[in-house]
Amino acid sequence: MSKNSISHQITTISQLTSIYDTPGEASIKKEIPYLHPHYQAIINASPFAVLATRGLGGLDASPRGDAAGFVHIEDDKTLIMPDRRGNNRLDSLRNIIHDPQIALLFLVPGLGETLRVNGRASISTDPELLNQFIVNGKLPKTVLLIQVETVFFQCSRAIHRSGLWSDKKDRMVSIPTPGRILADLSNSTIDGDKYDRELPARIKETLY
Numbered sequence: 001m002s003k004n005s006i007s008h009q010i011t012t013i014s015q016l017t018s019i020y021d022t023p024g025e026a027s028i029k030k031e032i033p034y035l036h037p038h039y040q041a042i043i044n045a046s047p048f049a050v051l052a053t054r055g056l057g058g059l060d061a062s063p064r065g066d067a068a069g070f071v072h073i074e075d076d077k078t079l080i081m082p083d084r085r086g087n088n089r090l091d092s093l094r095n096i097i098h099d100p101q102i103a104l105l106f107l108v109p110g111l112g113e114t115l116r117v118n119g120r121a122s123i124s125t126d127p128e129l130l131n132q133f134i135v136n137g138k139l140p141k142t143v144l145l146i147q148v149e150t151v152f153f154q155c156s157r158a159i160h161r162s163g164l165w166s167d168k169k170d171r172m173v174s175i176p177t178p179g180r181i182l183a184d185l186s187n188s189t190i191d192g193d194k195y196d197r198e199l200p201a202r203i204k205e206t207l208y
Contacts, residue, residue, distance in 0.1 A: 031152035034076040035117075039151050042115045043079070044069045045108045051081075052103040053121075055095030062092045071106075072132060077148050079104075079117070082133035082140035085206055093142070096121050102146065105154075110165050112156025119149045138208035 010016050035043070048065040064070075064081065072080040083093065096102065100122060106115040121144045130139045159165065176184075178199060183192030 031150055033148070033150055035073060035079075035148055035151055036076070039115060039153070040073050040076075042108060042111075042113070042153070043071055043073060043106055043117075045111075046071070046106040046115070047109070048107050049081075050105040050107075051092055052105075053092045053095035053099070054101060055091075055098040057091075057095075060091045060095055066135070068108075070133075071104075079119075079144075079146040079148060080129060080132070081144040081146060082130075083123075083142045083144065084140055085138075085208060093123055096123060096144070102144075104146070112159045114154045114159070115151070116154055117146075117148060117151050119146050121146045135208045 010019070032039075045068050047068045047070065048063065049071065050061050051064050052059065052061045054060070064084075066082070066084065070082065074080055100120040102119060102121045104115075104117040104119075106117070108114075123142050124145055125142055129143045129145075133140050133143065177192070177196045179190075179192030179194070179196035181192075182190040182195055
């Protein structure tokens with residue numbers, strides 16, 4: 001970073017707010033402390049969310065996905081999210097044990113608006129809760145009980161700018177495969193070609 005860049009750093013709230021316009025009325029009024037039926041409709045339609053947590057090792061953002069409505073709305077202040085099979089790193093869950101504050105970003109394919117939910121989470125192995133989320137005869141290991149504190153929708157500008165829902169297959173051309181990444185990062189102790197060959201079947205077999 002150049003000295004010139006450092007001299008232009010924003011370090012106070014007053015400096016920051018002097019650059020931007022005042023939020024419009026809609027930006028303020030859309031934020032509420034509960035799950036309005038309109039916001040519930042977005043959650044029920046969403047097959048994908050990003051879960052943000054904070055722990056001793058810092059911040060983490062983790063993808064969560066399943067059939068639309070996979071996050072259960074218990075009431076207008078409570079969400080229940082199953083923790084499906086993953087890589088067993090448990091980054092998000094470890095963080096929640098340290099700090100229960102979480103944030104969720106819900107996406108619906110084709111929809112420009114996203115939904116932001118902030119709250120506090122706890123981890124449960126209650127059999128009655130686990131049984132609500134059986135898929136293909138498989139239970140999640142745990143569920144997250146999320147107490148909602150703030151909810152609001154995010155406007156569609158970022159989705160439109162990114163062209164996220166447009167069909168752009170050329171984006172994939174220059175992206176290395178998971179096997180290639182692992183082979184390079186492990187100095188080839190992991191066989192990347194074998195990893196890529198076996199990955200589709202492994203995902204299918206271990207989805208739940």
